[in-house]
Amino acid sequence: MTSTATPIDYPAGDGQTVCKGVYYTPDTAGTALLPVVLICHAWDGLLQEVHDKAQKLAAHGFIAFAIDVYGNGKTETDFSQLEATLTPYMADRGLLLSRMQAAVAAAKTLPGADTARMGAMGYCFGGTAVLDLARAGGTDIKGVASFHGGLQGNDLEVNGPVNASVLVLHGEDDPLVPPQQVQAFKAEMNSRAADWQLVAYSNTMHAFTRPEANNPDFGAVYNARTDRRSWRAMLDFFNEVI
Numbered sequence: 001m002t003s004t005a006t007p008i009d010y011p012a013g014d015g016q017t018v019c020k021g022v023y024y025t026p027d028t029a030g031t032a033l034l035p036v037v038l039i040c041h042a043w044d045g046l047l048q049e050v051h052d053k054a055q056k057l058a059a060h061g062f063i064a065f066a067i068d069v070y071g072n073g074k075t076e077t078d079f080s081q082l083e084a085t086l087t088p089y090m091a092d093r094g095l096l097l098s099r100m101q102a103a104v105a106a107a108k109t110l111p112g113a114d115t116a117r118m119g120a121m122g123y124c125f126g127g128t129a130v131l132d133l134a135r136a137g138g139t140d141i142k143g144v145a146s147f148h149g150g151l152q153g154n155d156l157e158v159n160g161p162v163n164a165s166v167l168v169l170h171g172e173d174d175p176l177v178p179p180q181q182v183q184a185f186k187a188e189m190n191s192r193a194a195d196w197q198l199v200a201y202s203n204t205m206h207a208f209t210r211p212e213a214n215n216p217d218f219g220a221v222y223n224a225r226t227d228r229r230s231w232r233a234m235l236d237f238f239n240e241v242i
Contacts (some may be wrong), residue, residue, distance in 0.1 A: 002027045003058035005051070010106035013098050017071035021103065022051065023110050024058035024066070033114035035242045036063045036107050040100070040126030042210070043086050045075035049210070050123075060235060063113055067103040069096070069129060086125060093132060093154035100133045104140050117242040119164075121145040121234060123209060127168075128152070134164040134194070143241035145169065145234045148206050151177055151185035162194035165241045169230040171204035175219035199233055201226040 003024040012019050026034070037057060041050045046068050054064035068074075069089070076085050089096040100120075108115045118141055122130040127149015134144045136158055143165040151168065166189060170177060182198070189196040207213035207220035209227045214220075 001059040001061070003055055003064075005055075008106060008110070010109075011102060012071045013102040013105075019068040019071045019099070019102065019106070020073040021046070021065060021067045021106065022054070023107075024051075024054045024064045025112060026058050026061055026063075033117075034061065034063050034112055035117035035119070035238070036065060036110060036113045036115070037238060037242075038065045038067050038100075038103055038107055038118070038120040038130070040067055040069060040103075040120065040122030040129045042122075042124035042126055042207075043082055044077065045070055046073065047075055056231075062238070063110055065103070065107050065110065067100075067106075069099045069103070069126075071099075089125070090128075093156055096129055097132050097136055097154075097156065100129050101136070104133070108140075115140075117142060119143040119145070119238050119242045121147070121238075122149060123147045124149060124207060131166070131168075132156075134162050134166050135192075137161065137163055139163050143167065143238060145237055147209050147230060147234075148174060148177070151181050153184065153188055159192070162189065162192045162196075165237070166194055166196040167234065167237045168196070168198040169233060170198060170200045171206060171208050171223070171226065172200040172202050173204055173219075174206040176206045197237070199230070201229065 054066040057064040120130040127146030130144040145167040204226045205221040208223040213222045
């Protein structure tokens with residue numbers, strides 16, 4: 001199934017920044033409203049890799065909204081800039097959440113979108129971002145899926161129920177998300193009565209969905225089998241919850 005890509009500029013919520021996303025609509029879409037899944041990029045921004053995933057998701061009948069957390073279409077290809085790029089958002093999780101909530105507001109305006117059936121998925125940094133959406137409570141987002149995302153909690157002091165269903169797709173050998181962080185995440189989800197799943201894949205490090213990842217010293221290595229398995233798990237999850 002082919003899809004049509006439509007750029008969308010939307011406000012970041014700070015009165016200054018314009019986010020530059022793209023949504024993909026299945027070409028076979030008729031008059032029926034379609035479920036929407038936001039796709040949040042990794043640390044390097046909305047690169048072609050994210051567009052490819054959005055096209056692939058749209059082929060399964062979803063409106064796939066590739067969002068721009070950083071604003072102004074910012075991307076980064078210099079790995080030495082990883083810390084500088086992420087620090088503003090990881091040090092201020094309220095800023096990260098506000099950018100995600102701005103994307104949710106934009107998703108509600110997409111033509112043909114069924115706003116009662118919305119989900120979000122993300123990779124690495126984007127996985128952390130969609131989990132923060134779930135942590136924020138509310139009922140706009142029905143389910144979130146994190147691919148090799150960080151699981152560390154935030155300090156936003158939201159303690160009520162997690163209303164969105166949660167799927168975490170995790171590499172068992174990911175040194176960036178150690179067992180202590182995994183256990184703390186499980187305890188947090190249980191304490192907040194979440195409907196959660198965590199799938200840990202053996203022989204799998206961080207960045208397992210990214211074909212260019214080949215840095216075992218850092219702990220980021222592509223794993224084609226885990227990439228395929230995690231994609232199928234995500235599809236099953238969204239077909240159930242949205």
